[in-house]
Amino acid sequence: MAQVSSMSDGQSSTMKSITLKISRFNPEHDESSQFMEFNVNYEKWTTVLEAILDVKKHFDHSVAVRYSCRQATCGSCGMIINGKPRLACFTKISELDSNVVTVEPMNNFPVIRDLAVKFERLFDTHQKIKPYLIRDDTELESDQKEFLQTPEEVEQYIQFANCIKCGLCNSACPTMATDSSFVGPQALAQAYRYVADSRDKGKDSRLKVIDDSHGIWRCHFAGSCSQVCPKGVDPAMGIQLLRGYMLGFRD
Amino acid sequence: MRESTIMKVHYGTALAAVALVAVHILMRLTMGYSESLEYENVLANYKFVPYAIMLELILILLSVHGFNGLRVILLELKQGKMYEKAVSYGCLAGMIGLIAYGSRTIIMTNMGMV
Numbered sequence: 001m002a003q004v005s006s007m008s009d010g011q012s013s014t015m016k017s018i019t020l021k022i023s024r025f026n027p028e029h030d031e032s033s034q035f036m037e038f039n040v041n042y043e044k045w046t047t048v049l050e051a052i053l054d055v056k057k058h059f060d061h062s063v064a065v066r067y068s069c070r071q072a073t074c075g076s077c078g079m080i081i082n083g084k085p086r087l088a089c090f091t092k093i094s095e096l097d098s099n100v101v102t103v104e105p106m107n108n109f110p111v112i113r114d115l116a117v118k119f120e121r122l123f124d125t126h127q128k129i130k131p132y133l134i135r136d137d138t139e140l141e142s143d144q145k146e147f148l149q150t151p152e153e154v155e156q157y158i159q160f161a162n163c164i165k166c167g168l169c170n171s172a173c174p175t176m177a178t179d180s181s182f183v184g185p186q187a188l189a190q191a192y193r194y195v196a197d198s199r200d201k202g203k204d205s206r207l208k209v210i211d212d213s214h215g216i217w218r219c220h221f222a223g224s225c226s227q228v229c230p231k232g233v234d235p236a237m238g239i240q241l242l243r244g245y246m247l248g249f250r251d
Numbered sequence: 252m253r254e255s256t257i258m259k260v261h262y263g264t265a266l267a268a269v270a271l272v273a274v275h276i277l278m279r280l281t282m283g284y285s286e287s288l289e290y291e292n293v294l295a296n297y298k299f300v301p302y303a304i305m306l307e308l309i310l311i312l313l314s315v316h317g318f319n320g321l322r323v324i325l326l327e328l329k330q331g332k333m334y335e336k337a338v339s340y341g342c343l344a345g346m347i348g349l350i351a352y353g354s355r356t357i358i359m360t361n362m363g364m365v
Contacts, residue, residue, distance in 0.1 A: 178327050178328060179326070180330050181330045182327075211253050211254050211255045212254055213254050213326055214330070217254050217255070217258045218323070218327060246255045246258075247255070247259065
């Protein structure tokens with residue numbers, strides 16, 4: 001079922017309009033997803049999320065979308081926009097250079113409804129790789145108040161600490177599409193983040209977790225995870241560096 | 252066996268196979284290509300022990316690498332405890348079977364039983 005609606009009130013002279021195609025799917029009673037079309041006005045700074053929220057406000061409040069911070073920090077509004085995984089709040093309509101903007105739920109995630117997907121698998125694998133510093137001693141037991149690092153030591157992992165767990169890398173990963181047990185680029189990049197941290201002493205236990213038949217070795221280095229990351233993290237590189245530890249090229 | 256150990260073997264067998272197959276191809280170039288495939292010349296290769304050992308090594312390297320590659324592809328296609336066990340043991344059996352059959356051919360020819 002396709003629906004065409006338009007909004008014209010409050011239109012300024014700089015406003016243009018696009019057709020926003022939203023994928024609608026409710027697994028409880030739909031067999032397959034369908035697109036609904038809306039004509040939406042936009043300014044050059046309007047984001048895809050704002051356009052979706054306009055649709056919710058003026059045309060169809062039942063469109064399901066997850067969002068929170070609206071500033072690419074919370075990682076809630078990941079979706080496929082014109083065929084590519086992106087954050088809706090971080091994607092301006094004017095940058096897409098298209099009169100039709102298609103939004104779909106992220107690939108490789110089960111759909112809750114419309115654009116909202118389940119994150120259980122991502123959080124489970126993230127938790128599995130022990131995303132915290134592992135040490136025998138603690139600040140409380142030690143005379144030192146802080147575990148100091150040189151700028152070079154920080155450089156080793158800081159890029160990977162920018163991950164916001166939005167799931168775009170997992171959505172873009174071709175292995176995630178076929179291997180339902182694959183750890184995924186998000187968790188592997190985070191495994192590298194902690195393994196490369198000079199304060200961490202849990203390398204062996206962490207490497208053991210990912211040294212599995214559905215672990216790090218199933219990455220084929222397609223590199224799509226790095227292309228879609230909105231925070232500039234390079235999971236593909238992290239995975240290769242992590243393999244260096246596994247193969248004994250790094251300590 | 253840990254997956255990293257299996258993958259080290261996988262990469263190692265690939266590199267070694269490339270080197271030995273290159274030697275094998277170079278050896279074929281010592282005479283005309285069609286001449287090298289003549290019955291007597293092929294038998295002579297098998298009867299020359301160092302060359303027979305190299306053929307045996309190529310057989311082992313390619314079987315190990317190939318069947319592990321097949322295992323990886325099949326594990327990515329479908330998941331499940333029983334399925335994965337069947338794939339792993341099936342590929343191992345296939346690898347052993349192919350090496351045994353190929354070795355039998357090399358040994359029998361080397362000993363003049365063919």
